[in-house]
Amino acid sequence: MSAAGISVTGLTVGYGGPPVLDQVDLQVRAGGITAVLGPSGSGKTTLLRAIAGFIRPDHGRIEVRGQVLTDGPTLVAPERRGIGYVRQDGALFPHLDVAGNITFGLPRAERRRAAQVEPLLELVGLSPSLARRRPDELSGGQQQRVALARALAREPSVVLLDEPFSSLDTALRAATREATRAALAARGATTVLVTHDQAEALSFADQVAVMFDGRFAQIDSPAGVYGAPATPEVGRFLGDAMLLSGQAVGRTVSCCLGRLDLAEPATGDVLVMVRPEQLVLGEPSDTTASVSSVTYQGADAMVRLELVGQTTRLVARVPGDRVPHPGDKVGIAVPAPVRSFPQR
Amino acid sequence: MPASSDLRESPAAAYDEPVTPRPVARARRSTRMPWIVVAAAVLVAAVMVLPVLVVVGQASASGDEASRLLLRPRTAELLGNTMLLVLLTVPITLLLGCGAAWLVERTTLPGAGAWRTLLLAPLAIPAFVSSYAWTSVLPAVQGLGGAVFITALAYYPFVFLPAAALLRALDQGHLDAARSLGSSGLGAVLRVAMPQLRPAITGGALLVALHLLAEFGVLQMMRFPTFTTAILQQFAVGFSNAAGSLLAAVLVVLCVGLLALEVPLRGRARIARMGAGARQRPVAYRLGAWTIPASAALVALVGVALVVPLVLVLRWLVLAMTSGAVVVGPLLAAAGSTVGLAVLAGLAASVAALPAAWLLYRYPSRLATALERVTYVASALPGVVIGLALVTLAVQWARPVYQTAALAVLAYTVLFMPRAMVAWRSGLAAAPPELLEASRSLGLSGLGTLIRVVLPLVLPSALTGFVLVFLATSTELTATLLLAPTGTETLATAFWSASDELDYVASAPYAAAMIALSAPLTILLRRQILDQR
Numbered sequence: 001m002s003a004a005g006i007s008v009t010g011l012t013v014g015y016g017g018p019p020v021l022d023q024v025d026l027q028v029r030a031g032g033i034t035a036v037l038g039p040s041g042s043g044k045t046t047l048l049r050a051i052a053g054f055i056r057p058d059h060g061r062i063e064v065r066g067q068v069l070t071d072g073p074t075l076v077a078p079e080r081r082g083i084g085y086v087r088q089d090g091a092l093f094p095h096l097d098v099a100g101n102i103t104f105g106l107p108r109a110e111r112r113r114a115a116q117v118e119p120l121l122e123l124v125g126l127s128p129s130l131a132r133r134r135p136d137e138l139s140g141g142q143q144q145r146v147a148l149a150r151a152l153a154r155e156p157s158v159v160l161l162d163e164p165f166s167s168l169d170t171a172l173r174a175a176t177r178e179a180t181r182a183a184l185a186a187r188g189a190t191t192v193l194v195t196h197d198q199a200e201a202l203s204f205a206d207q208v209a210v211m212f213d214g215r216f217a218q219i220d221s222p223a224g225v226y227g228a229p230a231t232p233e234v235g236r237f238l239g240d241a242m243l244l245s246g247q248a249v250g251r252t253v254s255c256c257l258g259r260l261d262l263a264e265p266a267t268g269d270v271l272v273m274v275r276p277e278q279l280v281l282g283e284p285s286d287t288t289a290s291v292s293s294v295t296y297q298g299a300d301a302m303v304r305l306e307l308v309g310q311t312t313r314l315v316a317r318v319p320g321d322r323v324p325h326p327g328d329k330v331g332i333a334v335p336a337p338v339r340s341f342p343q344r
Numbered sequence: 345m346p347a348s349s350d351l352r353e354s355p356a357a358a359y360d361e362p363v364t365p366r367p368v369a370r371a372r373r374s375t376r377m378p379w380i381v382v383a384a385a386v387l388v389a390a391v392m393v394l395p396v397l398v399v400v401g402q403a404s405a406s407g408d409e410a411s412r413l414l415l416r417p418r419t420a421e422l423l424g425n426t427m428l429l430v431l432l433t434v435p436i437t438l439l440l441g442c443g444a445a446w447l448v449e450r451t452t453l454p455g456a457g458a459w460r461t462l463l464l465a466p467l468a469i470p471a472f473v474s475s476y477a478w479t480s481v482l483p484a485v486q487g488l489g490g491a492v493f494i495t496a497l498a499y500y501p502f503v504f505l506p507a508a509a510l511l512r513a514l515d516q517g518h519l520d521a522a523r524s525l526g527s528s529g530l531g532a533v534l535r536v537a538m539p540q541l542r543p544a545i546t547g548g549a550l551l552v553a554l555h556l557l558a559e560f561g562v563l564q565m566m567r568f569p570t571f572t573t574a575i576l577q578q579f580a581v582g583f584s585n586a587a588g589s590l591l592a593a594v595l596v597v598l599c600v601g602l603l604a605l606e607v608p609l610r611g612r613a614r615i616a617r618m619g620a621g622a623r624q625r626p627v628a629y630r631l632g633a634w635t636i637p638a639s640a641a642l643v644a645l646v647g648v649a650l651v652v653p654l655v656l657v658l659r660w661l662v663l664a665m666t667s668g669a670v671v672v673g674p675l676l677a678a679a680g681s682t683v684g685l686a687v688l689a690g691l692a693a694s695v696a697a698l699p700a701a702w703l704l705y706r707y708p709s710r711l712a713t714a715l716e717r718v719t720y721v722a723s724a725l726p727g728v729v730i731g732l733a734l735v736t737l738a739v740q741w742a743r744p745v746y747q748t749a750a751l752a753v754l755a756y757t758v759l760f761m762p763r764a765m766v767a768w769r770s771g772l773a774a775a776p777p778e779l780l781e782a783s784r785s786l787g788l789s790g791l792g793t794l795i796r797v798v799l800p801l802v803l804p805s806a807l808t809g810f811v812l813v814f815l816a817t818s819t820e821l822t823a824t825l826l827l828a829p830t831g832t833e834t835l836a837t838a839f840w841s842a843s844d845e846l847d848y849v850a851s852a853p854y855a856a857a858m859i860a861l862s863a864p865l866t867i868l869l870r871r872q873i874l875d876q877r
Contacts, residue, residue: 053785054781077784078781079792082787093801095801104783105787151785151786154787
């Protein structure tokens with residue numbers, strides 16, 4: 001494998017107190033997009049700022065394309081790293097117009113040429129007519145895209161995005177996200193996106209690194225972290241999940257939903273993770289539940305269920321055109337293999 | 345490791361060179377302050393409090409003499425006059441300032457933009473110039489009544505300015521919420537709007553009161569003696585250290601008392617806006633049939649505070665020009681030395697304020713806050729106190745600087761530095777650390793960031809601070825009378841010596857020149873209202 005785009009090894013940052021990042025390792029392949037996903041305060045932004053060169057870690061190395069940028073307290077200055085950094089608020093320079101912001105990091109001679117600006121605006125999906133606007137005359141989504149264009153203008157090999165979409169409303173967020181992804185792909189930049197939004201991480205990245213309390217709990221493909229979480233916590237953080245006690249023997253497990261297939265063999269007391277979309281509702285059968293309430297969401301619906309004769313509460317995601325009514329009796333099947341975790 | 349500010353680093357090592365440990369931009373809070381900046385800020389703070397210490401020291405050294413001097417009936421008269429003036433004038437300025445601000449910012453009164461300018465404009469006319477204008481036609485304007493009349497008209501903009509800015513910024517959403525929670529219209533104003541306005545109103549009232557304690561020109565013309573006029577008279581009849589310093593010490597006590605009084609009055613209201621929603625523009629109160637009386641009231645106010653003094657000064661100026669009484673030489677000389685002193689004071693105050701402002705910006709800490717606050721204490725004191733203290737200091741310890749421009753510039757710096765401090769702080773706030781980081785990540789060095797990001801963002805505010813100090817200096821009278829270099833007349837002192845002899849014609853050119861010089865102040869201050877969002 002060629003040199004990794006970004007290689008972080010043993011990174012520890014403490015700000016003089018308990019570690020915010022604790023022995024963190026991360027490899028991002030050249031040209032790849034990795035999402036660092038975690039609850040707020042888990043250390044995601046600190047990791048990003050360390051890669052950008054704004055933070056001096058206590059220990060650890062950061063390499064980009066084989067070049068050592070950070071080695072313990074020894075740093076290459078941020079401006080010498082060739083790393084683009086886009087903050088949540090965009091941090092556009094208020095005294096410069098859009099063109100002035102985009103060409104800010106270019107050599108003086110290139111700054112004069114307006115020709116630089118137009119392709120970059122188009123790259124991030126903005127009209128070239130915005131070039132003379134001031135930052136305060138732009139919407140939040142436009143500001144974000146200008147900030148991205150500004151970072152891309154220097155053709156960095158690495159782009160760091162710190163929750164760049166979180167301040168945008170839903171419609172704008174999807175559009176800005178698509179424009180950003182397309183622009184990054186066009187440039188082939190190695191990208192690290194920090195976010196606390198699971199859907200964003202899963203849809204944007206080809207690798208998702210889940211961070212809890214300054215450590216990575218799992219680093220895998222989006223399907224991997226969602227479908228095969230390393231711990232129950234990761235499973236729950238990435239989406240709705242029911243954790244049921246069960247007894248595993250080889251590739252099957254018995255629990256309150258009957259005998260289910262396991263994706264990985266296991267033995268003994270386990271926690272079975274079932275996602276709401278894995279429950280298939282049908283005619284009453286061996287496993288029957290009564291519908292206690294329904295939340296209709298258009299394309300699909302969340303159905304809350306109570307197993308007959310038991311107190312276990314379940315949630316099923318069903319297609320929007322096949323929604324049962326509260327009080328209905330339905331049978332539950334789990335046709336796809338499920339994951340299990342050893343009971344602790 | 346070298347403790348240097350990260351904006352002044354040497355260029356970093358290139359990738360292939362061996363990298364050496366070096367400081368980089370870090371999060372806003374840092375404990376390692378650059379010692380040279382701290383030392384500069386401490387030095388400035390020490391110079392700022394020195395005059396206060398001198399006055400207090402002088403007064404306490406006079407011992408038995410002190411009680412004899414202080415317990416004279418004369419002292420009681422001065423104290424009574426001073427308090428009477430404050431107690432009568434402050435409520436009037438509150439009424440005028442808040443009333444006008446409400447009419448302009450929250451009602452359907454036509455011409456709000458023009459009123460904003462016109463109601464601030466009296467600040468461009470020094471109070472002693474408008475008292476000269478009024479007495480030149482109405483000799484009856486004198487004594488306590490005249491003093492209250494002139495000072496209220498001259499100082500109500502100190503209340504109008506913050507009240508208008510806050511009323512403009514008041515979130516209609518808060519008032520609507522109060523109404524929906526069952527408050528009446530008046531109740532919403534009293535329970536929601538007033539607590540938010542209180543800091544501005546008490547701040548404005550404090551400013552008026554401090555100016556009244558410091559006022560000399562108006563009260564001298566009105567023949568209404570207060571502590572300030574008495575101190576200057578002592579100084580004029582033969583400099584008596586003990587008596588002058590004692591009166592000054594009483595003045596210091598009154599100032600400190602006012603400052604202390606303001607703290608509980610200001611209240612603990614914190615005006616924080618929750619949520620990210622856009623602020624609701626205020627709904628204007630419909631004046632209806634009251635439009636005409638309300639407009640008439642503002643016309644009357646602007647008439648007596650601005651138009652009458654302006655017209656009278658112009659009339660005397662025309663008279664002076666037609667009678668050939670305008671002596672160009674001395675006028676130009678006075679204008680030149682005024683501008684020279686004011687430029688020096690503007691520069692000195694800007695430079696002196698920078699270390700503490702920079703510390704607060706990059707290394708916010710209790711020490712930095714304390715170093716900033718100290719500068720406000722000294723400048724709350726009347727010019728006469730600062731002037732007297734510097735005279736005492738120079739006569740005893742630094743004879744060569746006595747009656748030089750340096751000492752006068754020092755006095756102006758002590759008096760007016762907060763204007764530069766506030767300007768630096770708002771300017772630096774426009775360049776938050778995020779922008780510095782963005783610049784670094786876009787490939788600029790520390791120096792490049794300073795030149796291309798920090799300076800363009802900070803300079804406009806810094807320039808405003810310079811201009812405010814310049815304008816304040818160019819019409820300063822009391823400290824200038826005490827400290828002006830020998831043989832130098834400023835516009836203010838030249839005006840003063842002419843008007844002291846009731847020579848209205850000879851005074852007019854100087855008065856007109858001061859008004860012309862101060863006019864830009866109105867525009868600068870008007871922006872402070874409009875910038876409130």
